[in-house]
Amino acid sequence: MKDYILTFIKAFLSITVLFLPIYLIQTSGEEYSYTIKKVNPDEFRLEIGREGGTLKRALSGDAKTFNPVMAQETSSTAVIGVLFNGLTKTDLKTLLPEPDLAERWERDKSGKVWRFYLRKDARWFDGKPVTADDVVFTYNEIYYNPDIPSSAKDMLIIEGKKFKVRKIDDHTVEFVIPKPFAPFLQAVGQPILPKHILKKYVDNGTFTSTWGINTPPEELIGTGPYRLVEYVVGQYAVYERNPYYYEKDSKGQKIPYITKVKAQIIGDPDVRLIKFLSGEIDYYGVRPADLPEILPKAEEKDFTVYNLGATPSTLFVVFNQNPKAPIPEYKLKWFKNKLFRQAISYAVDRQGIINIAYNGLAYPIYTAVTPANRRLFDENFYPKYPFNLKKAKEILLSIGFKEGKDGYLYDQEGHKLEFTLITNSGNKEREIIGNILKDDLRRIGIEVNFQAIDFNNLVTRLMSNYDWEAVIIGLTGSMDPYFGQNVWLSSGHLHMWYPNQKKPATEWEEEIDRLFNRAAVELDPEKRDRLYMEAFKIIGEQQPMIFIAAPEELLAVKNKLKNVFPTVWGWYKSEYVYIEE
Incomplete structure (x- = not known):
């Protein structure tokens, strides 16, 4: 989706900061106040920088491929995105x-x-x-x-x-x-x-396996601002400035200004936080739970924390509706039932999840539109499913489930209402959410087997063997809904609940296809927005993805980095970032 393509380093939009509410942090019995800052894009002024230096950053996981066409997960695109350019x-x-x-x-x-x-x-x-x-x-x-x-x-x-x-x-x-x-x-x-x-790999039919992670970095040929020069699985990636890169600053100096980047591969966010505070990495995506630890150290460690506001990113639960999936037919029958999915949506305590998992720094959502999508966001237009366990259970009983003596629900064939819910390990927020969902669903008679697994294993299950029942996962979002077609069209490769359909499996998916296809060729912005809103309203009604929250984005950056300007869409003019020691 960049949309789903990620830029190499997260960038920023303005050197002028606005003040957000002060966060009052309790540490060791003392109160400490710190003002998280927000950039103002309208007052950005780009500075002429200096060449040289090494940027130290972190990657959250290993790439699954170095091939940009085959990359379907952020762990890959984060490694290779900087190597290539489009028109x-x-x-x-x-x-x-x-x-x-x-x-x-x-x-x-x-x-x-x-x-x-x-x-x-x-x-x-x-x-x-x-x-x-x-x-x-x-x-x-x-x-x-x-x-x-x-x-x-x-x-x-x-x-x-x-x-x-x-x-x-x-x-x-x-x-x-x-x-x-x-x-x-x-x-x-x-x-x-x-x-x-x-071309030779396309001609002999081996392109899909070309540029795997065992490919020597010197064989990866792109045009981007950096080239990969060393990659050690599970440890680090090293990049050097592309000597042939064509852009220059207004004085004719080569960019990017920073000539070398070393990215440690650190799957555990807690370890990334430690590395940031110790000076081993130069910027860090702050989790809301980190605030009590990180804010009091901002002055001493010489960094700034920015709140970039609502992100286009969404977090949700998906139930597998793919008939090719190796799961029991009776479970597919549950998952395909709109009322079943709506019942689960009512059982999601979105505000409780936001308070506990995100320290209040997120927005409850019920479809794929977040406050970052200003043209499409309308709280009163899309269906809502406020937390109501009683209503959730009533819906389940109305579609044929019955309560057993053990307190669990059973379908009409006597199958216990239970499923396995997976997410990626090391993501604290998702692990917290999984446990909250498990506890709340148990209260209405549903048994959830919650498991946190390796991210690349998770991607394989989702996109290759379809061996999953339910998953907590997220999408980065896109500037324009068109670039999410691989998710929303029934034929889409990332149409998560049932990808790569030859023809729409349901009438509502066929209608979404129709609305997206009409929007693609509609040049009137207002009419185009309305078509997308109608499509996302259907998604909100059908709940194929049970949307939970859109987090705010927080970023901590060492003050030695200059020309850094955060936006929720990525780094602005990232090649112009320079280091002032």
């Missing part, structure tokens, strides 16, 4: 597309024919020039290849039709799209890949 990228201040590998573009009057003019100074890590052949190869032979599963493919099809991509000359590429549609320039921000390196 365009998004300006995180304006949220509008801007040039990247394409220095400019033009379209005809119909809005269906676009020409992109590539930068002539763009080179691959091996020094070879980026040409139109690379763009045509990437789209026609990789993204549109039926034998290569790709989440990007869902974003590059309009009403079931592909873009026509052809070479005009070495530095000009033409796209012909079936219909004009609003997010086209963002859609072509997908990574461009080197034809001279990867």
Whole structure:
């Protein structure tokens, strides 16, 4: 979804700070006040920086692949996102597309024919020039290849039709799209890949296993601001500035300013916190539970804590509705029942979860829209399921469950109402939520076997063998709902409850497909927003994903880093961050 693609380091938007409410922290019997700061994007001023230095950061887990087309999880995209560029990228201040590998573009009057003019100074890590052949190869032979599963493919099809991509000359590429549609320039921000390196793997059918994590870093050929030079599984990744990177600052200095990055692989957030406080990493995504420990040390350790506000990220529970899943048919019958899912939604104590797991720093949600999506967020438009265990149980009884002598509910065939709920280990918030759900559902006669497992194992279960019943997981969200099509369309690879459908399994999924397809070609912003809102209203009614909370994002940054400006969408002008020792 960048949307689901992650940038390499989280960036920031303004050096001018606004003050949020003071947090009063009790430590060792003493009260300590600290004002968490918020950046003001309207007053950002970029400084000319200095070259050099090493940025020390942390990665939350190992990559599963170095192949950007095959990467479906943040543990992979966080490692490799900085290695590649698309034709365009998004300006995180304006949220509008801007040039990247394409220095400019033009379209005809119909809005269906676009020409992109590539930068002539763009080179691959091996020094070879980026040409139109690379763009045509990437789209026609990789993204549109039926034998290569790709989440990007869902974003590059309009009403079931592909873009026509052809070479005009070495530095000009033409796209012909079936219909004009609003997010086209963002859609072509997908990574461009080197034809001279990867074509042989496409031709011999091994592309999907190409650039695995055992690939020597020097064989990974991209165009991004950094290249990977060392990767030790479970320990660290080392990056160096790409000597061929084409962007420069206003004085002609090379960027990125920081010439080396070392990223330790630290799965445990508690350990990441310790490393940040000890100076071994330069910034840290603060959990609400960390505030009592981290705020009193801000002055001594010389860092600033920012609250970036509501994020587009969502946390939810999903029940598996995939008929290919190795789970009992009677459980599939439960999970496919809208009233069953609504009953579970009523049994979720969202505000209690927010207070306990997020220290109050999150928003309750009932569909995929969060307060960060200002155009689509409307508290009164979407269905709500306020915490009500009595109502939850009444719904379950109304659809045929009966209470047994042991206090548990049983279906009409005598099967006990129980399921296994999984999440990724090491995520304290999700582990707390799992235990809260387990306890609350037990109160209405449901037995939950809650397990926390390794994240990459979790992804394998979700996306490969479908061996799961229910999961607590999240999505990073996207600037435009179009870039979530791989989740919301029934054919989508990340349509979590039942992915890759040949045709919609239900009438409501068919209607969501219809609304998303209409929105993709609707150029009137207000009409387009309304179509998306109607789709998310259906998701709120059907509850295929039982949404719980949208957390606020907190970030602690060492003050030696300059030109750092936090936004919930990522780092703004991350290549301009520099170190002042």
